[in-house]
Amino acid sequence: MGQLTREGFERNAVAYRCVRMIAEAAASVGFRASGAEQELAQLIAQPNSDQAGPDLLETFYGHITVTGDAYLEAVSIDGEVRELFVLRPDRMKALKGPRGWPVAWEHRVGSEVRRIVREADGFSPVMHLRLFHPANDYDGHSPLDAAARAVDIHNAGGAWTKSLIDNAARPSGALVYSGAEALTEEQRAELKSDLDVNFRGAPNAGRPMLLEGGLDWRPMSLSPADMDFVEQRNAAAREIALAFGVPPMLLGIPGDATYANYREANSAFWRLTVLPLVNKAARGISGWLGERVAGGVVADLEGVPAFQEERAEQWARIDVASFLTVEEKRRMAGVGG
CATH class of the missing domain: 1.20.5 (Single alpha-helices involved in coiled-coils or other helix-helix interfaces)
Incomplete structure (x- = not known):
């Protein structure tokens, strides 16, 4: 997951923006009490001394969007839950019981390992929320896994473009020598050095090449037009956005005609992506803390412009x-x- 996160989130602008949009939009939806008891809603609104509710929820939603897993830890004093914290998924490991279900959690930070077990009354201090994975009982399925090939294509396209610019914005080719005598090793080295110094890189873009002595430049690579390069990157970007549930129109990706206008695309994004995630979190938190902290919570849609x-x-x-x-x-x- 570490490499996938680096390539898919840290180094891919489309996936990065999708995660930010989902996490920030979902965190902007507050929770209200589902009944008369307000304690749980108040705890989520101010979960700990360092974070407000939206800040904690943004981190929580960001983790589940990137990795497919999100963890909350409840810190209790004398049996009363006082604070909530988000735990990084890459530091968590499920400890399985005799029947194969998780009975405890292992939280690792560097060389330090902390074992989190259920309390005497059966309450688990950790809530694990995950996206559906048909082949894994313990971890969720990351959208980045589903879009991995599209991410590779998009990243490779960016690397290809940078390489093209570094090589004077021209595709690679061959410098053919047709003289009567073969070049010596010294002549080859001198010619290669001359090409690197005078014709490679962005500062030398467009500089004409003066050839003499039987030298001829022959391009060998396909042009970007032949490869339909831009459309390939746009297609990969649309596939990445599809995996996250973000309409490509909201990301400024051309070629998507699913929605008639921006308003329809934004409404679909909130209804099909953001709201199900918020409701999933509300159900999970209510089921986890509903008995320990009085009350339950539901999504408060009053302040959502969409x-x-x-x-x-x-x-x-x-x-x-x-x-x-x-x-x-x-x-x-x-x-x-």
């Missing part, structure tokens, strides 16, 4: 429903009663 129009339509339908009481309308609108 859903404002739909919320207004919902309120309008509720308002004209004459068979509902005022209290019932307030509950259906999500404002209590």
Whole structure:
């Protein structure tokens, strides 16, 4: 996973932007209490002394988007959960019990190893949220794994472009000597050195080559037009965005005609990618801490601009429903009663 993260996230602009968009958008959606108890919602809003709720959730969502796994640790004092922290997935290892299910976790930082076990009442201090993986019972499936080949193509295209620029923005070729006598080793070395100094690199781009003595330059590589190079990179970029669930239109990638306009693409992004992830986190946290910390949480969509129009339509339908009481309308609108 380390190499995949470096190549797919740290060195690929498309995947990096997809992860940032998903993590930041999901973290902007707050949690509200699903019932009368507010303790869990308040804990998530201020999980520890160093982070606010959105900061912790952005890290949490970022990990699950990149690696397919995300971990939260609950720190308790006298049986009461006081703080929440995100643990890096690459430092976690599931310790399996006799039936094959995780019974504890091993958290490794350098040479230091910490074993996290269930408490006496069965409560696990660690919550593991993962994306579906059909062939692994312990780890989630990373979107980067699904887009690995597209990432390789996109990165190779960038490396090829840089190499082309470094070589005076021309494809490689062969310098053919057709003289009567063969070149000596000294002449070969001198000719190669002259080419490196005077004709290689961006500063020498476009410099004409003066050939004499039976020398002839013959290009050998295919041109970018022959390779349809730009479209190949755009196709790879669209495939990467598809794996993450981000409409290519939102990333400025040409060639995508799935949505009629930016608003439709943005709405699809929130509805099909961001909202399911937020709901998954809300269910996981509520099920994990619901009994230890009073209350449960659900996604609070009131402040999400992408859903404002739909919320207004919902309120309008509720308002004209004459068979509902005022209290019932307030509950259906999500404002209590």
